[in-house]
Amino acid sequence: MSLATAIATGDLTQLPSRRDEDWRWTDLRGLIRAIPPASGLLEPTPGGPFAGLGGEEIVFGNGRSDGRAGALFTAEGGAPLRLRFCSDARGARHASTMVINAPGGERLTLLESYEGQGDYLADVELHIEIEAGAHVTRVVLVEEPAESILVSTAHVRLQPGASFHQVVLTSGGRRQRIETRVTQAQGGAEVRMDGVYILRDQRHADLTTVVTHGGRDGTTSQLTKGVVRDQARGVFQGRIVVEKGADGTEARMGHHALILSDKAEVDAKPELLIFADDVQCAHGNTIGALDEAAIFYARQRGMPEDVARAMLTEAFVGEVVDRIEHEGARDVARAWVSAQLGASE
Amino acid sequence: MTMLSITNLHATVGDKQILNGLTLDVPAGEVHAIMGPNGAGKSTLSYVLTGRSGYEVTGGSATLNGEDLLALAPDERAAKGVFLSFQYPLEIPGVPALTFIRTALNAQRKARGEAEITAPEFLKKARATAAALKIDFEMLKRALNVGFSGGEKKRMEIFQMAMLEPRFLILDETDSGLDIDALKIVSNGVNALRSPERGMLVITHYQRLLDYIKPDRVHVLSAGRIVASGGPELALELEAEGYDKYVQVAA
Ligand SMILES: Nc1ncnc2c1ncn2[C@@H]1O[C@H](COP(=O)(O)OP(=O)(O)OP(=O)(O)O)[C@@H](O)[C@H]1O
Ligand SMILES: [Mg+2]
Numbered sequence: 001m002s003l004a005t006a007i008a009t010g011d012l013t014q015l016p017s018r019r020d021e022d023w024r025w026t027d028l029r030g031l032i033r034a035i036p037p038a039s040g041l042l043e044p045t046p047g048g049p050f051a052g053l054g055g056e057e058i059v060f061g062n063g064r065s066d067g068r069a070g071a072l073f074t075a076e077g078g079a080p081l082r083l084r085f086c087s088d089a090r091g092a093r094h095a096s097t098m099v100i101n102a103p104g105g106e107r108l109t110l111l112e113s114y115e116g117q118g119d120y121l122a123d124v125e126l127h128i129e130i131e132a133g134a135h136v137t138r139v140v141l142v143e144e145p146a147e148s149i150l151v152s153t154a155h156v157r158l159q160p161g162a163s164f165h166q167v168v169l170t171s172g173g174r175r176q177r178i179e180t181r182v183t184q185a186q187g188g189a190e191v192r193m194d195g196v197y198i199l200r201d202q203r204h205a206d207l208t209t210v211v212t213h214g215g216r217d218g219t220t221s222q223l224t225k226g227v228v229r230d231q232a233r234g235v236f237q238g239r240i241v242v243e244k245g246a247d248g249t250e251a252r253m254g255h256h257a258l259i260l261s262d263k264a265e266v267d268a269k270p271e272l273l274i275f276a277d278d279v280q281c282a283h284g285n286t287i288g289a290l291d292e293a294a295i296f297y298a299r300q301r302g303m304p305e306d307v308a309r310a311m312l313t314e315a316f317v318g319e320v321v322d323r324i325e326h327e328g329a330r331d332v333a334r335a336w337v338s339a340q341l342g343a344s345e
Numbered sequence: 346m347t348m349l350s351i352t353n354l355h356a357t358v359g360d361k362q363i364l365n366g367l368t369l370d371v372p373a374g375e376v377h378a379i380m381g382p383n384g385a386g387k388s389t390l391s392y393v394l395t396g397r398s399g400y401e402v403t404g405g406s407a408t409l410n411g412e413d414l415l416a417l418a419p420d421e422r423a424a425k426g427v428f429l430s431f432q433y434p435l436e437i438p439g440v441p442a443l444t445f446i447r448t449a450l451n452a453q454r455k456a457r458g459e460a461e462i463t464a465p466e467f468l469k470k471a472r473a474t475a476a477a478l479k480i481d482f483e484m485l486k487r488a489l490n491v492g493f494s495g496g497e498k499k500r501m502e503i504f505q506m507a508m509l510e511p512r513f514l515i516l517d518e519t520d521s522g523l524d525i526d527a528l529k530i531v532s533n534g535v536n537a538l539r540s541p542e543r544g545m546l547v548i549t550h551y552q553r554l555l556d557y558i559k560p561d562r563v564h565v566l567s568a569g570r571i572v573a574s575g576g577p578e579l580a581l582e583l584e585a586e587g588y589d590k591y592v593q594v595a596a
Binding site: 298300303 | 424429438456
């Protein structure tokens with residue numbers, strides 16, 4: 001059951017609905033009345049938010065890259081890969097898949113962007129294989145129009161000694177799910193998965209992650225922060241599974257959200273499912289408003305209220321941005337955060 | 346000339362009457378101390394003067410250089426030069442102290458129609474001020490007050506004050522939490538700002554601070570009013586005899 005299957009078969013009953021536990025805050029069945037026709041051809045010009053960071057570009061226009069809906073990339077030589085999913089369609093749908101391999105010892109920086117216009121249904125499926133000793137950084141910047149429906153799912157598999165660092169930054173869409181499913185089947189790998197969602201108007205974003213530790217001594221560290229205002233709705237679902245025998249696993253998960261208006265909403269479900277004995281796992285989850293005492297303090301020093309609020313909000317999200325190791329990507333992320341928070345006042 | 350003029354000020358906090366007809370004048374160039382028992386309304390006065398929400402003025406007036414303070418937003422009062430050294434300074438996660446202060450300084454300058462301070466100018470001033478207050482410059486790169494000790498927070502209040510160069514200073518128990526050396530350093534920092542154009546209101550429980558920051562006048566605040574005023578000798582008398590006789594006056 002998935003959006004991809006529903007698109008491929010035209011069968012609406014394949015759409016996840018709120019009756020599915022993992023989709024209860026991101027109902028597609030109730031929203032999509034018919035599978036729209038296929039989107040037309042789109043050939044985007046080179047560019048995108050990471051254009052200044054060099055490397056190779058692979059671009060999908062309305063789901064197709066060089067005429068195909070799928071692509072294969074094997075990392076080589078350490079240059080970044082800029083992976084762009086561009087959409088420009090009205091009342092149409094498209095889907096794409098991509099496989100990325102990081103062979104042993106390779107370091108790959110994957111700069112992934114979602115750039116869209118119009119209203120459409122889009123599905124993206126990624127498979128990322130990370131061999132022993134390889135390191136993949138994935139920075140995902142999702143800038144979708146208010147009327148788009150997007151489901152992006154990444155399946156990441158790590159061998160022992162591999163590492164994967166990810167951050168997802170999104171401003172949401174009409175309905176949007178960015179899901180990452182990570183498996184360290186034999187343990188021994190290092191995973192970091194962060195997220196930022198900044199939502200306004202009636203936008204929705206769902207950041208869902210599942211990490212499975214199948215073997216010993218793996219680590220997972222997650223930090224997600226969200227800011228919602230107006231009637232926006234943020235969803236965070238984080239599940240960490242530590243299977244029997246996966247001793248020595250260390251897992252930490254934090255999700256913290258700021259709700260800046262009465263009508264905004266955040267739904268969060270952090271889950272640790274632990275079947276091993278000797279593990280260190282912790283999670284924290286907070287949802288609240290800005291600290292009014294801190295705002296008064298800043299105003300007493302001379303900052304107008306909007307400046308004080310923007311400063312504190314940016315600092316709140318900044319903790320995640322600071323964790324991005326790639327300097328160029330960090331600068332792009334910081335500028336994006338400022339733009340998202342600044343334009344509101 | 347009177348700089349701060351408070352007349353018959355009444356204020357409530359959460360429907361509780363805290364200030365009950367408080368009258369006080371601080372002329373330019375003078376330092377006035379306020380002493381008084383716990384819960385008398387000293388911090389309430391400082392918040393009413395700086396415009397904290399939840400503190401409602403129900404009567405009376407407060408003017409700075411003849412201008413109605415109470416009609417202004419907190420940041421407008423700051424731009425006019427009102428500075429409060431908080432009894433309990435707030436923590437600002439994720440915002441380095443230097444960034445916070447530069448943002449505040451430039452906001453004040455903008456409100457006054459002045460040019461922004463340049464980055465090199467600001468850093469130069471920050472280094473000199475940190476050195477004078479014996480503050481490790483590295484500490485100014487950390488998130489403001491987060492994880493700072495009580496004394497470090499107080500010292501950071503004075504650092505902010507020295508950087509912002511306010512015209513009217515309210516120090517709410519800035520001495521509490523300071524060790525003996527820090528008390529001297531902080532007092533020197535405050536005294537450096539004494540000038541014929543500045544006024545100061547120094548709230549304290551301890552006469553010792555007033556050995557370093559010598560007040561022109563000392564007032565006793567009890568049950569929301571000024572119940573006695575005198576010269577520096579009044580602080581010595583309070584130290585020796587306590588507030589008993591003033592609490593009765595107020596009752
Ligand atoms: N939010 C509030 N709701 C109700 N009462 C309050 C509130 N805030 C303060 N008060 C009360 O107002 C009174 C005055 O408090 P204030 O903090 O001004 O005293 P203070 O003179 O500064 O005391 P201290 O010397 O202990 O600092 C106290 O009785 C206090 O309990
Ligand atoms: Mg007090």
